[in-house]
Amino acid sequence: MFTLYDYLPSGNGYKVRLVLRQLELPFRYIEIDILRGESRSSGFLSRNPNGKIPTLEYAPGAFLSESNAIMYYLAIDSHLMPSDRLHQAQVMQWLFFEQYSHEPYIAVSRFLLTHGELDDEKRAVLMQKKPGGEAALRVMNQHLEDRQYFVAEQYTIADIGLYAYTHVAAEGGFDLAHWPAIQAWLERVARQPLHCRITDQF
Amino acid sequence: MFTLYDYLPSGNGYKVRLVLRQLELPFRYIEIDILRGESRSSGFLSRNPNGKIPTLEYAPGAFLSESNAIMYYLAIDSHLMPSDRLHQAQVMQWLFFEQYSHEPYIAVSRFLLTHGELDDEKRAVLMQKKPGGEAALRVMNQHLEDRQYFVAEQYTIADIGLYAYTHVAAEGGFDLAHWPAIQAWLERVARQPLHCRITDQF
Known part of the structure; x- marks a missing residue:
């Protein structure tokens, strides 16, 4: 196990x-x-x-x-991953986007706002993180405007990877009301079978 | 093409x-x-x-x-990638390490030192980047102390991904003399057939 x-x-x-x-x-x-x-x-x-x-x-x-x-x-060999090489590479593209262009802005802002006191130093970091996080959300929203899921019109680990910090972006000070295509996609992801919440205990 | x-x-x-x-x-x-x-x-x-x-x-x-x-x-289907799922995942582990724990420190320091004038603001950023870059090199050196390559003892895209900015780390102010296992690995990578240099024209 x-x-x-x-x-x-x-x-x-x-x-x-x-x-x-x-x-x-x-x-x-x-x-x-x-x-x-x-x-x-x-x-x-x-x-x-x-x-x-x-x-x-x-x-x-x-x-x-x-x-x-x-x-x-x-x-890799499950329904959460496409079976052909091009779609697999597109999944990887979005996962690398997540770690480089999304997580360092949105997840770090959320961490700063949910852990400990907010002081001037933290406020300055949050200001620096804002444009990068908004840019990532813009790229995602544009991609989702004519798609149900990120890759191959199926629910994959690309969606899971991007859902993780996007669905709690408000905790990092990001307003998802600006991004309707993201909001609709978040709802689709949350309706997947066996979905669980970030705080669900094991 | x-x-x-x-x-x-x-x-x-x-x-x-x-x-x-x-x-x-x-x-x-x-x-x-x-x-x-x-x-x-x-x-x-x-x-x-x-x-x-x-x-x-x-x-x-x-x-x-x-x-x-x-x-x-x-x-994915070449000699630069292992064929089994566990080794492929280990390759991905090192590539995500590279994008999250290595590139933002070492590549960004190199960019700051090789593009434009060095002012106080840049110097402050370089100071902030130093510990993260050293931590990444420490992790790599430790892993390479008893290995020839990062994954499955074969030359893979994990090595290529980490070589790209490590072999020019000195341009970012990082001294590789502290990391002998990395230095030996850099030489092995540079001896691979059809190796080319970062500045080679196409």
Whole structure:
């Protein structure tokens, strides 16, 4: 059975939880409290030297990290991944977009606004993050204006990867009312069979 | 034939050029001068709405972006990618590590030091980028201490993805003399058949 080292509020962790659940793969859940430094402990660093959750123990003593790589591993031969190479590459394109052009703005803003006091330094960082987050949402909304899902008109790990932090973008100070195509897509994703919420316990 | 929209000094572009060359795939090269805003022109945005090079035209009027997704598309059935799912996921793990934990520190520092005058604002950003870049190099060096290549002891797109900005890390102010396992690996990568340099013209 898989063991997932994770932190419940993490959107990156949520991606993996959603895939495990929608593929009906049983797993053991171990909470790593990143606020208390547990992802930097020597015990955890022996599992992932980069010190980040989620990390999947896919076999006893063998670990895989990076949320989008874990989703790839779990989903590659499933209905959550297209079977042809071009569509697979398009899924990867959106997952790399998520990690480079979306997560560092929207997820980081959400973290700053939901953890600890808001001081001037944090406010300055939030101001810097705003244009990048809006740019990512603009690219997504434009793509979704004439599509149901990101790739191949089917629900894939590209949708899960982008859903994770987009559906809680308001917690990072981003107003999704500006982006109707994103809102309609969020509802489609939330209606998928076996969907669960980011805060659902395991 | 493929058409690559790219900018010669870009390490992200170099990844794709190296894969195209090592797989002996002919391509047309179109230079996009990002310093002159050519990646933000309406013509280019119609090819990649996220406004980033490299972008591959894989069929007339059809485009794929994100360097690591393009490498995946080109290499998936080749000797540059392992054939089993676990090793493929490990390749993806290192490519996501590269885009999230390596490129934003080392590539951005290199860009700041090689483009334009160095002022106080840039110096402050470089100071902020230093610990993240050193942490990425530490993770890589540790992994390479008992390995020849990043995944499955074969040369893959994980090596190409990490080589692109690591071999020019000194241009970003990072001293590779601290990391002997990385240095030995860089030499192994540079000895691969059909290797080319980042500045080689097409």
